[in-house]
Amino acid sequence: MAFTISPSPRVRRSPFFSATVEDGVASFSPYNHMLMPTGYGDPEGEYWRLINGVSMWDVSVERQVEISGPDAANLVQILVPRKLDKLKVNVGWYVPICDHRGTIINDPILLKLEENRYWFSIADSDMLLWTRAIAAERELDVDIFEPDVSPLAIQGPKADDVVAALLGESIREIKHFQFKPMSVDGIPLMVARSGWSKQGGFELYLMDASRGYDLWQKIKVAGEPWGIGPGNPNAVERVESGLLSWGGDTDDYTNPFEVRMERYVHLDAPDDVVGIKALREIHAAGIKRHQVGVFINVDGQLEYIDRVSELQMDGSVVGKITAHAWSRRLKRNIGIALVNIDLTVGKTVEIVFQDGRVADGITTELPFI
Amino acid sequence: MAFTISPSPRVRRSPFFSATVEDGVASFSPYNHMLMPTGYGDPEGEYWRLINGVSMWDVSVERQVEISGPDAANLVQILVPRKLDKLKVNVGWYVPICDHRGTIINDPILLKLEENRYWFSIADSDMLLWTRAIAAERELDVDIFEPDVSPLAIQGPKADDVVAALLGESIREIKHFQFKPMSVDGIPLMVARSGWSKQGGFELYLMDASRGYDLWQKIKVAGEPWGIGPGNPNAVERVESGLLSWGGDTDDYTNPFEVRMERYVHLDAPDDVVGIKALREIHAAGIKRHQVGVFINVDGQLEYIDRVSELQMDGSVVGKITAHAWSRRLKRNIGIALVNIDLTVGKTVEIVFQDGRVADGITTELPFI
Numbered sequence: 001m002a003f004t005i006s007p008s009p010r011v012r013r014s015p016f017f018s019a020t021v022e023d024g025v026a027s028f029s030p031y032n033h034m035l036m037p038t039g040y041g042d043p044e045g046e047y048w049r050l051i052n053g054v055s056m057w058d059v060s061v062e063r064q065v066e067i068s069g070p071d072a073a074n075l076v077q078i079l080v081p082r083k084l085d086k087l088k089v090n091v092g093w094y095v096p097i098c099d100h101r102g103t104i105i106n107d108p109i110l111l112k113l114e115e116n117r118y119w120f121s122i123a124d125s126d127m128l129l130w131t132r133a134i135a136a137e138r139e140l141d142v143d144i145f146e147p148d149v150s151p152l153a154i155q156g157p158k159a160d161d162v163v164a165a166l167l168g169e170s171i172r173e174i175k176h177f178q179f180k181p182m183s184v185d186g187i188p189l190m191v192a193r194s195g196w197s198k199q200g201g202f203e204l205y206l207m208d209a210s211r212g213y214d215l216w217q218k219i220k221v222a223g224e225p226w227g228i229g230p231g232n233p234n235a236v237e238r239v240e241s242g243l244l245s246w247g248g249d250t251d252d253y254t255n256p257f258e259v260r261m262e263r264y265v266h267l268d269a270p271d272d273v274v275g276i277k278a279l280r281e282i283h284a285a286g287i288k289r290h291q292v293g294v295f296i297n298v299d300g301q302l303e304y305i306d307r308v309s310e311l312q313m314d315g316s317v318v319g320k321i322t323a324h325a326w327s328r329r330l331k332r333n334i335g336i337a338l339v340n341i342d343l344t345v346g347k348t349v350e351i352v353f354q355d356g357r358v359a360d361g362i363t364t365e366l367p368f369i
Numbered sequence: 370m371a372f373t374i375s376p377s378p379r380v381r382r383s384p385f386f387s388a389t390v391e392d393g394v395a396s397f398s399p400y401n402h403m404l405m406p407t408g409y410g411d412p413e414g415e416y417w418r419l420i421n422g423v424s425m426w427d428v429s430v431e432r433q434v435e436i437s438g439p440d441a442a443n444l445v446q447i448l449v450p451r452k453l454d455k456l457k458v459n460v461g462w463y464v465p466i467c468d469h470r471g472t473i474i475n476d477p478i479l480l481k482l483e484e485n486r487y488w489f490s491i492a493d494s495d496m497l498l499w500t501r502a503i504a505a506e507r508e509l510d511v512d513i514f515e516p517d518v519s520p521l522a523i524q525g526p527k528a529d530d531v532v533a534a535l536l537g538e539s540i541r542e543i544k545h546f547q548f549k550p551m552s553v554d555g556i557p558l559m560v561a562r563s564g565w566s567k568q569g570g571f572e573l574y575l576m577d578a579s580r581g582y583d584l585w586q587k588i589k590v591a592g593e594p595w596g597i598g599p600g601n602p603n604a605v606e607r608v609e610s611g612l613l614s615w616g617g618d619t620d621d622y623t624n625p626f627e628v629r630m631e632r633y634v635h636l637d638a639p640d641d642v643v644g645i646k647a648l649r650e651i652h653a654a655g656i657k658r659h660q661v662g663v664f665i666n667v668d669g670q671l672e673y674i675d676r677v678s679e680l681q682m683d684g685s686v687v688g689k690i691t692a693h694a695w696s697r698r699l700k701r702n703i704g705i706a707l708v709n710i711d712l713t714v715g716k717t718v719e720i721v722f723q724d725g726r727v728a729d730g731i732t733t734e735l736p737f738i
Binding site for chain 1: 372373374375376377378379380382394395396397398399400402404407408468469470474493494495498499501502503505506507514515604614616617618621643672673674675676677691692
């Protein structure tokens with residue numbers, strides 16, 4: 001949609017904003033009361049840079065909810081239906097946050113900073129409100145706030161080389177989902193091996209917003225030998241890789257089992273965990289929907305589509321495609337779909353787009369690649 | 370900021386979207402995981418149409434949180450530090466929603482539909498999550514969801530004539546903040562005398578998203594004799610009128626007393642109301658900040674500014690301007706500021722804009738007009 005975005009103090013600026021403007025940012029998507037860069041005018045180049053090289057992303061919209069205080073560990077376990085007793089300091093885990101109905105209301109990374117100090121690095125919903133509501137209602141002794149922390153992702157097969165050039169060879173020893181505090185020229189960072197792509201890399205959690213421009217420039221310089229360039233959480237790569245977009249692929253009734261998050265739900269988590277009783281019931285009754293891939297048989301390359309498409313079989317609605325993409329590697333149009341549990345892979349479906357177009361499709365396994 | 374907005378299923382479409390596109394919508398602002406139209410390319414004309422004529426706004430981003438069930442009235446009172454015993458069916462009240470610290474987390478209109486059925490018509494934060502958290506933690510018997518309801522505002526001195534032409538003369542008897550169910554050609558509406566301007570008018574709560582385009586066209590036709598045209602919650606008029614923009618004028622520490630909402634807080638509300646104890650303490654201790662207007666002495670007409678400006682006196686920070694505007698009626702640059710309680714009206718302050726510019730200003734009463 002080619003419309004401009006009105007300036008408003010309600011929509012906060014990224015600390016990397018001026019740097020991304022200098023580098024030609026062309027489009028944004030709203031996220032957590034901020035704007036996330038979504039393109040720099042060269043979708044083809046930005047895609048292949050992520051797949052074959054290295055890309056740097058302003059993902060400061062992944063805001064942190066910091067929880068500290070005597071009851072912090074207790075509260076964090078109450079908020080998450082995944083048992084956290086094995087989560088160590090300096091490790092971050094992908095976790096669902098569910099409401100009391102067992103519906104996913106966010107899918108953050110939970111970073112354990114100290115025994116009683118955590119960050120939720122959140123998707124696009126107001127987890128600051130949610131965590132404060134639960135903490136206060138249960139009268140827990142915690143301090144909850146949004147710290148001055150803004151992630152910048154470096155993703156792609158050359159990401160390790162770039163981050164090593166910036167921060168030293170020791171970063172190669174950081175294992176998947178580990179993180180550690182580091183700094184470069186006095187810029188304080190939390191350096192984590194994570195990121196919303198399957199191409200590998202790091203997220204640098206900037207802990208001083210006033211240094212955003214500096215950090216961006218230093219990464220550009222460090223990454224130059226590897227051809228680094230600006231990019232963004234890639235709407236094509238994530239569909240190919242089957243990564244979940246909370247709020248896009250999920251609706252107001254989606255539980256974790258429906259969207260391939262079984263492994264992050266422990267039904268023997270404590271009884272006081274929010275949603276655990278509902279999740280046990282849902283699991284016992286059996287889920288009604290699940291996620292599959294769909295090969296979409298239309299000519300041309302599907303543009304980004306901002307609404308779901310309906311899936312039908314024999315005239316009945318059997319699900320919906322929640323994300324569409326032209327796969328540059330598969331050279332096919334593909335989609336992620338949430339469908340009735342009895343619709344398995346290898347089936348032919350009819351796709352009804354919201355603009356009225358109709359096409360055939362074939363269900364398949366996720367991820368595509 | 371002249372950037373495009375990427376299509377994403379995470380950002381939902383307004384039922385009036387195609388109609389606003391046909392009518393030349395040029396800019397948007399993100400709000401409640403949707404896009405609110407903020408301009409049609411003629412800010413001057415759009416402003417005077419609101420002041421002297423009549424304007425129609427897509428404010429479907431004002432989403433509803435519906436609460437029904439045996440404990441609905443009980444829950445709604447728990448969520449709001451204003452005593453609701455005198456709120457009647459078919460009346461909507463402006464209410465603060467506070468967290469347990471007494472901080473405002475939303476400032477909705479609360480519409481009482483039936484004895485145990487309500488809508489919160491919300492500002493830009495996830496009240497669906499908040500209300501569900503409190504309801505579930507207190508084990509109340511309620512059903513909470515977002516209904517298919519999308520407000521469209523008709524604002525300005527000619528609004529009554531237009532709405533009467535559309536829905537009949539009986540609408541003139543609807544008093545301020547009253548509402549009633551009506552329909553036009555089978556389009557179901559809740560018609561309320563309300564709206565985010567001081568120019569008078571109505572909000573038509575569309576209760577069938579599939580009829581958004583139809584409703585828009587019918588209002589255009591009905592309003593033609595009065596020169597109706599598209600507009601939006603006006604960033605200039607609201608500063609002149611001193612209307613609060615939650616999330617823009619407020620921060621993570623703002624209580625209702627600081628932002629002229631004393632009359633909507635009843636300290637003798639029941640003890641189980643969320644935040645009431647904190648509000649009593651805040652009130653007893655005396656507030657530290659309050660809102661004033663500022664005349665801003667800079668040449669030219671201030672463009673919309675998306676960040677706060679700092680206010681200083683004798684080199685010390687004494688507050689911040691949270692909204693800036695060129696007042697077309699006063700022909701002056703003005704702002705709404707949140708300042709130290711001892712900074713009264715008629716004082717000269719130094720204004721430091723975030724781009725480094727410096728100017729003088731004089732504090733004044735709110736509203737400006």
